[in-house]
Amino acid sequence: MMSLSRNKFLQTLPDIVIPLLPEPLQGIQHRQPWGWLVQFHYGEARLHYEAAKAARRDGWELGFHCEARDKHLNRVLLDGFRRHLFEIKDTLGNNIEAEMWDRGWTKIYEVYPDEALTTAYQLRIGRRLAEIIPCLHPIYADLRGTVAGIYR
Numbered sequence: 135m136m137s138l139s140r141n142k143f144l145q146t147l148p149d150i151v152i153p154l155l156p157e158p159l160q161g162i163q164h165r166q167p168w169g170w171l172v173q174f175h176y177g178e179a180r181l182h183y184e185a186a187k188a189a190r191r192d193g194w195e196l197g198f199h200c201e202a203r204d205k206h207l208n209r210v211l212l213d214g215f216r217r218h219l220f221e222i223k224d225t226l227g228n229n230i231e232a233e234m235w236d237r238g239w240t241k242i243y244e245v246y247p248d249e250a251l252t253t254a255y256q257l258r259i260g261r262r263l264a265e266i267i268p269c270l271h272p273i274y275a276d277l278r279g280t281v282a283g284i285y286r
Contacts, residue, residue, distance in 0.1 A: 135252045135253055135254045136252060136253045137250065137251060137252055138251045138252065138253065138256060139251070140169065140170070140187070140251060141169055143251045143256055144166055144169070144170075144171065144172045144185070145166060145172075146256070147172050147185055147256060147259065147260055147263075148164040148172065148174070150256060150257055150259075150260030150261075150264075151164075151174065151260045151263050151264050151267075152164075154260060154261060154264035155264050155267060155268065156268055159267060159268060159271060161176070162174045162175065162176055162183075162267070163175055163176070163177070163179075165179065170186055170187045171184055171185065171186030171187070172184070172185050172186075173199075174263075174267070176271075178202075180200075180201045180202045180203070181198075181199070181200055181201070181202060181211070181274070181278070182198070182199055182201070183196075183197065183198050183199075183263065183266065183267050183270075184196070184197065184198075184199050184243075185259060185263055188245045188248075191245050192247075192248040193245040193246050193247050193248040194245070194246045194248065194259060195241075195243050195244070195245055195246075196243060196244055196245075196246050196259070196262055196263050196266055197230070197241055197242050197243025197244060197266060197270075198215075198241065198242045198243070198266075198270050198274065199235075199239065199240075199241045199243075200212060200239060200240040200241065201237075201239045205238030207281060208238055208239055208240045209234075209238075209240065210277070210281055211240060211274070211277050211278075211281070212232060212233075212234065212240035212241075212242075214273065214276075214277035214280070215232050215242045215270070215273060215274075215277070216232050218273050219232055222242070222269060222270065222273075225269045226244070226265065226266060226269055227244070229244040229245070230242065230243070230244050231243060231244065242270060244266075246258075246259060246262055
């Protein structure tokens with residue numbers, strides 16, 4: 135078990151997550167805009183899955199962030215995820231939350247317990263994110279399609 139710097143932990147996390155996703159979801163893109171997080175998306179970078187050091191709690195925040203400039207879109211997506219929250223929690227567990235956040239952004243996430251940044255811990259974080267994405271993505275895709283119909 136090797137220790138990793140936070141930057142190396144995040145830079146190599148996509149190498150763990152992507153192969154664990156179902157094949158149809160492996161086309162996910164990733165970026166690391168800041169040193170404390172890595173984002174995964176399917177073409178809309180402001181609507182993304184994220185692994186980030188939790189701001190006010192010990193642990194890592196894993197989930198889906200709606201950070202579109204359109205606050206109404208963020209809210210519509212949050213409301214849609216909330217309608218599915220029982221199903222989501224049934225699949226992912228009761229630690230999943232869906233809430234408003236800063237700047238009109240919203241998120242569906244959990245805080246994964248903190249540990250030393252080792253390759254073993256990175257694998258556990260990667261596996262958990264690879265469980266979250268296939269659970270949330272069909273809901274997001276459906277909601278995004280509904281929103282696109284409204285905006286036409």
